[in-house]
Amino acid sequence: MGPAGTPFMWLTVLLLLAVIAVTVAVWPRLAQRKASHIAGRTGLVVTGQVVAALCALIITNKTLGPFYVTWADLFGQDVGDVTAGQASAPGTPHPGGAGHAGPGGAAPGTTPASGVPHNGTQQFKPYSGRFVKTDFTGPKSGVTGEVDVYTPPQYDDPANKDREFPVVMLLHGIPGTNSGWVGGGAMNVQKQVEPLFADGRVQPFVLVVADIGNNTTNTQCSDVPGKGNRATWLADDVRTMVISNFRVASDPKKWAALGYSTGGTCAAKLAVQFPQAFHYGMSIAGDDFKGDASAFGGDKDLRDRNSALWLLGHHKPAPDASLWLMTSKEDEVGLSRYSDELVAAAQQAGVPAEAYTVPRGGHVTATWRQLIEPAFLWLNGKMQTH
Numbered sequence: 001m002g003p004a005g006t007p008f009m010w011l012t013v014l015l016l017l018a019v020i021a022v023t024v025a026v027w028p029r030l031a032q033r034k035a036s037h038i039a040g041r042t043g044l045v046v047t048g049q050v051v052a053a054l055c056a057l058i059i060t061n062k063t064l065g066p067f068y069v070t071w072a073d074l075f076g077q078d079v080g081d082v083t084a085g086q087a088s089a090p091g092t093p094h095p096g097g098a099g100h101a102g103p104g105g106a107a108p109g110t111t112p113a114s115g116v117p118h119n120g121t122q123q124f125k126p127y128s129g130r131f132v133k134t135d136f137t138g139p140k141s142g143v144t145g146e147v148d149v150y151t152p153p154q155y156d157d158p159a160n161k162d163r164e165f166p167v168v169m170l171l172h173g174i175p176g177t178n179s180g181w182v183g184g185g186a187m188n189v190q191k192q193v194e195p196l197f198a199d200g201r202v203q204p205f206v207l208v209v210a211d212i213g214n215n216t217t218n219t220q221c222s223d224v225p226g227k228g229n230r231a232t233w234l235a236d237d238v239r240t241m242v243i244s245n246f247r248v249a250s251d252p253k254k255w256a257a258l259g260y261s262t263g264g265t266c267a268a269k270l271a272v273q274f275p276q277a278f279h280y281g282m283s284i285a286g287d288d289f290k291g292d293a294s295a296f297g298g299d300k301d302l303r304d305r306n307s308a309l310w311l312l313g314h315h316k317p318a319p320d321a322s323l324w325l326m327t328s329k330e331d332e333v334g335l336s337r338y339s340d341e342l343v344a345a346a347q348q349a350g351v352p353a354e355a356y357t358v359p360r361g362g363h364v365t366a367t368w369r370q371l372i373e374p375a376f377l378w379l380n381g382k383m384q385t386h
Contacts (some may be wrong), residue, residue, distance in 0.1 A: 009062045012055045019044075019051045120245035124149065128183030129190045131209075138237025141229035145211035147238055148178050149246060150190060152197050152204035164249040166383060167242065168376075169234070169278070170209045171259030171266050174218040178209045180260075186365035187260070192372040202380040206248050210238050212259075212266055218295045221266035222306035226297075231306070234266075235274040252320075256280035256379055260368045261334060262287055268323055268342060269308040272351070275319040280382065281308075282324040282375055284368045285334030289342045312345040323353035324378050326371050333363040354378075 023044045030037040030044075124132040130150050137144040154160055170189060172180045179185045189207060196202035212221050212230060223229040234257075243250050257267035257278045264286030271281025291307040293300070304310040311319070323346055325339035339355040346353035356374070361367030 003058065003061060006062070009058050012051070012058045016048075016051045016055045019048050023048055119247065120241075122241055122245050124245075131182050131190065133178075136238065136241060138229075138233040138241075141223075141233035141237050143228045143230060143233035143237070145214065145233065146178050147211070147241070148182050148209040149242065150207035150209075151246065152194070152206070154197065154204040155206070155247070164247055164254075165204060165206045166254040166256075167206045167208055167248050168256045168258050168379070169238070169267075170207055171212050171221065171234075171257060171263030172209075173259075173261030173263050174213050175216050176261075176263070177215050178211055180365065181207075181209045187369050187372065189372060192369065193376055196373065196376055202376045203383070205376070206242075206246055208238065208242050210234055212263060218262060218292060220262070220291050220295045220303075220306055221270060222295070222302075224296060224302070227295075231270070231273065235270055235277040239277050252276055253279040254383065256282055258282040258284070258375055258379075259286070260284040260365070261363065262292075264325075264334065265289060265291070265308070268325065269306065269311070271321040271323060272308045272311045272315065272319050273306070275321045279320065280322050280324070280379060282379065283326065283339070284371050284375065285327045285331055285363055286325065286338060287334060288338050308342060309345050312342070312349045312351060315349070318349040318351050321351055322382060323351065324375065325353065325355040326357070326375065328358050328361040328363075328367055330360055331363045331367070 026044065027041065030040040122134055122136060124134045127133040127148055130152070131148045133146060133148045135144060136147045152165070155165060170181045172178060181187045181189045183190070189209075193202070193205070193207070197204040210233075212234070213219055217227055219227045219230040221230050221234055223231045239255070242248060249255070252275060255278045257270045257280070259265070259267040259282075261284075264283030265288070267278075268281040268283045268286060268289060269291075271278045289308045290310070291303045293303055296303040296306070323342065325342060327334045327336050327339055329336060336355070336357050339357075343353045343355045358367075358371070361370070
């Protein structure tokens with residue numbers, strides 16, 4: 001019975017009603033000006049206020065959130081050790097891998113940008129930390145959206161002036177915006193990855209945060225009539241623009257898509273649907289990989305053609321992609337069985353896929369933030385082999 005559960009909410013409501021009933025029943029007996037009566041009345045008032053506040057918080061968490069799904073979320077507990085689940089490739093799945101960060105380095109923590117690092121014609125402006133931002137209209141898709149780009153400290157090292165950096169495109173959930181990944185946002189990705197780059201556990205990546213739907217428009221990162229060509233914008237327009245403006249690799253085996261919640265569903269789908277753009281699809285707490293029917297106006301055929309599960313069964317030849325899926329056993333939205341279903345489909349298609357779980361944490365950013373490190377460790381290990 002977690003803090004976002006209906007049983008717990010009704011339990012607090014019943015507790016409040018009980019406190020009110022006791023107060024009404026006992027108050028007349030404490031009407032005198034004796035110290036004991038005054039203390040009793042004070043105790044009833046304070047107890048009532050505390051329980052009422054608790055009830056309000058629980059209802060708010062339940063109806064407007066949930067902000068805390070499990071007790072681990074509420075008390076900031078560690079999500080626990082990563083456990084390997086199913087895998088569609090031979091061998092034992094592993095959540096990370098050693099790597100070399102290459103020349104250059106920086107102290108752990110977040111470092112400011114040295115300016116607005118771009119080579120092409122798209123205009124960027126300083127944003128947060130080492131992130132720069134732009135509003136970009138895709139020439140092929142016609143979609144306009146915010147794109148935020150992070151360059152690691154190693155990008156500025158003269159020793160790396162000819163180096164082309166690998167890229168991770170970061171996708172937020174719905175509802176949600178790019179700010180979930182950037183700066184002081186809930187994921188605060190710069191703070192999570194820079195220590196990994198600095199100590200050599202992970203090679204430095206350029207990060208691209210791309211808007212998947214203007215906060216509330218859910219297209220499942222697909223081209224949907226009436227909602228815009230979001231898939232083309234992400235996999236073609238944004239990718240091409242970043243390659244033209246930053247010193248990054250164009251090889252799809254140096255590109256990954258990583259997202260949480262709906263963004264996680266998108267990341268897996270984009271890698272399967274556009275392997276020429278993203279070799280790696282990485283999902284943290286992804287929703288049902290069949291796709292959300294409401295995003296496609298009830299058009300089942302359109303949903304199927306934009307579903308990672310359907311694409312794995314119908315894409316011939318099998319896409320040259322690799323999938324990493326992570327969720328929590330306590331997540332009641334991004335269920336672990338969704339990951340298992342996708343791994344099974346990948347196995348049938350001959351596509352490498354690995355699923356992992358952690359024992360604690362709900363469908364909230366407090367859980368997902370702790371999974372950024374294993375995501376980058378896994379990706380780094382895979383890229384070292386290509």
